[in-house]
Amino acid sequence: MWLTRPFHERSTLxxxxxxxxxxxxxxxxxxxxxxxxxxxxxxxxxxxxxxxxSYALLAVAVDLVWGYLGILSLGHxxxxxxxxxxxxxxxxxxxxDRGVYGHPELxxxxxxxxxxxxxxxxxGFDMAWFAFIVVLLAPGALALVFGFLAFRSRVTGVYxxxxxxxxxxxxxxxxFRNEMGFGGNNGxxxxxxxxxxxxxxxxxxxxxxxxxxxxxxxxxxxxxAIVGSKLGRVCVATRDAEARTRFLGxxxxxxxxxxxxxxxxxxxxxxxxYVPQVGIINPSEFSPIFSIEIVLxxxxxxxxxxxxxxxxxxxxxxxxxxxxxxxxxxxLFALGAMFxxxxxxxxxxxxxxxxxxxxxxRPDDDGSTTGREVSA
Numbered sequence: 001m002w003l004t005r006p007f008h009e010r011s012t013l014x015x016x017x018x019x020x021x022x023x024x025x026x027x028x029x030x031x032x033x034x035x036x037x038x039x040x041x042x043x044x045x046x047x048x049x050x051x052x053x054s055y056a057l058l059a060v061a062v063d064l065v066w067g068y069l070g071i072l073s074l075g076h077x078x079x080x081x082x083x084x085x086x087x088x089x090x091x092x093x094x095x096x097d098r099g100v101y102g103h104p105e106l107x108x109x110x111x112x113x114x115x116x117x118x119x120x121x122x123x124g125f126d127m128a129w130f131a132f133i134v135v136l137l138a139p140g141a142l143a144l145v146f147g148f149l150a151f152r153s154r155v156t157g158v159y160x161x162x163x164x165x166x167x168x169x170x171x172x173x174x175x176f177r178n179e180m181g182f183g184g185n186n187g188x189x190x191x192x193x194x195x196x197x198x199x200x201x202x203x204x205x206x207x208x209x210x211x212x213x214x215x216x217x218x219x220x221x222x223x224x225a226i227v228g229s230k231l232g233r234v235c236v237a238t239r240d241a242e243a244r245t246r247f248l249g250x251x252x253x254x255x256x257x258x259x260x261x262x263x264x265x266x267x268x269x270x271x272x273x274y275v276p277q278v279g280i281i282n283p284s285e286f287s288p289i290f291s292i293e294i295v296l297x298x299x300x301x302x303x304x305x306x307x308x309x310x311x312x313x314x315x316x317x318x319x320x321x322x323x324x325x326x327x328x329x330x331x332l333f334a335l336g337a338m339f340x341x342x343x344x345x346x347x348x349x350x351x352x353x354x355x356x357x358x359x360x361x362r363p364d365d366d367g368s369t370t371g372r373e374v375s376a
Contacts, residue, residue: 006224015307016217023213030206043202047277048321050209052314054274057216059297059313060306061266064223066295067304068232069259070239071156075164076267077291078171079139081281083268085175086138088188088281089122090131091199095192108190109183119181128195135272136265143264144257151253151260156242165288172286187282194276205277212273216310219266223306226259235259296335300342302351311350 006012026049029041058080065071097104101111105118124130146167150160178184197204226232237245238252246252275281284290293316301312316335323331346353 002229003222003225005228006221009224009228011307012221012224015220015310019213019217023210027206027210030202043205046202046209047205050205050212050277051274052317053209053212053216054270054277055297055317056310056313057212057219057270057273058267058294059301059309060216060219060223061263061270062294063298063303063306063309064226064266065260065263066298067306067309068227068239069235069256070242071256071260072158072161072295073164073260073263074161074288074291074295075166075168076263076294077288078168078286079143079264079267080271080274081168081171081175081283081285082139082142083135083271084275084281084285085182085188085271086125086131086134086268087272087275088191089125089182090128091191091194091276092188093122093126094194095190098192099190107183107188109186110181113178115181122181132272135268139264139268139271140261143261147257147260151256154253165291168286168291169288172283172288175283175286183282185283187280187284188275189280189282191276191279199276199279208273208277212277215269215273219269220306220310222262222266226262227306231255231258293335296339300338300349302349305349305351305355308349308351315350 026041026046029039030043030046033040035042058076061079062073062076065073092107095107099108099111101108103111106115110118125134146164150163155163174180175182175187176185182188191199193199194204194208197207199205227235234245234250234252234255238250238255242252271281271285294313297312297316298309299312300316301310302308316338319334319338320331323334327334342349348355
């Protein structure tokens with residue numbers, strides 16, 4: 001029953017309605033409006049929107065642990081990249097003998113490096129179901145091991161943030177090495193097919209966009225179900241007063257570990273949806289700077305709201321697309337300015353501003369409005 005509870009919330013229904021309307025509009029403008037028309041949405045833009053939606057799912061995963069559990073993770077880029085690499089390995093196996101060197105099993109970078117056989121950890125990635133399971137299990141297993149050691153030792157606060165950042169940095173250095181068998185600096189690229197469909201066709205790109213939107217909707221509902229349950233209330237209590245929650249008899253580390261693993265698996269799913277739409281996955285996705293940027297999305301959108309994380313991820317990445325095209329050198333300054341301005345003038349983020357506006361215009365029982373009372 002706890003999974004169906006979000007569908008009785010007005011905020012969840014509003015979010016799902018807006019998401020469905022936006023996806024429907026983009027689909028109709030891409031399919032029904034002819035090319036050359038001012039309202040036509042081309043395949044590149046559809047692909048770009050799909051990338052934004054995958055980032056939004058990643059932001060929701062971060063908001064789940066930071067907003068409701070109080071864990072500032074600076075390493076969720078690692079979970080995102082692991083899911084992306086799992087999908088990339090499947091896509092590389094689908095190339096077959098159509099690669100540059102024409103080898104039926106080995107990817108081009110392995111042939112170039114004189115590998116004689118496929119490594120054992122690449123086995124099974126020619127099957128879609130196996131790859132999709134690893135997309136969830138790889139980041140989930142890493143989060144389980146890391147979280148078990150960290151939460152059992154009661155590592156919290158800034159120390160936990162530093163450790164998560166060190167984790168993603170270590171993985172980045174490891175994946176840069178050619179002998180790891182993941183493409184080294186260049187990563188995995190030159191993908192052709194997914195589930196038998198040509199990745200370069202407009203229909204496949206539209207299908208990936210719709211699949212990413214559906215994954216975002218399911219991920220959002222799952223997170224809303226968690227935070228609205230008894231588990232979510234214990235998580236908020238842990239965030240606000242961990243010592244008191246322990247004193248009441250709750251095994252706090254178990255709640256932390258469960259939510260942390262769920263968040264990591266959602267981040268891995270976001271990475272898996274990101275890779276076929278972008279066409280490449282390399283070690284730069286492990287960069288600590290990327291993980292810090294994810295936290296900025298959530299802070300700008302509004303922490304502990306979930307929908308605010310979606311707003312922040314889409315707005316910041318849209319701004320990044322515009323700024324990097326017009327003034328590439330000024331993007332980091334613009335991002336810093338956005339973060340400073342929101343921190344000073346909107347401490348609760350964009351979602352906090354929207355919530356405040358709604359409360360001001362809401363009529364009270366006596367017919368007056370909250371806005372008049374606030375101004376008085």
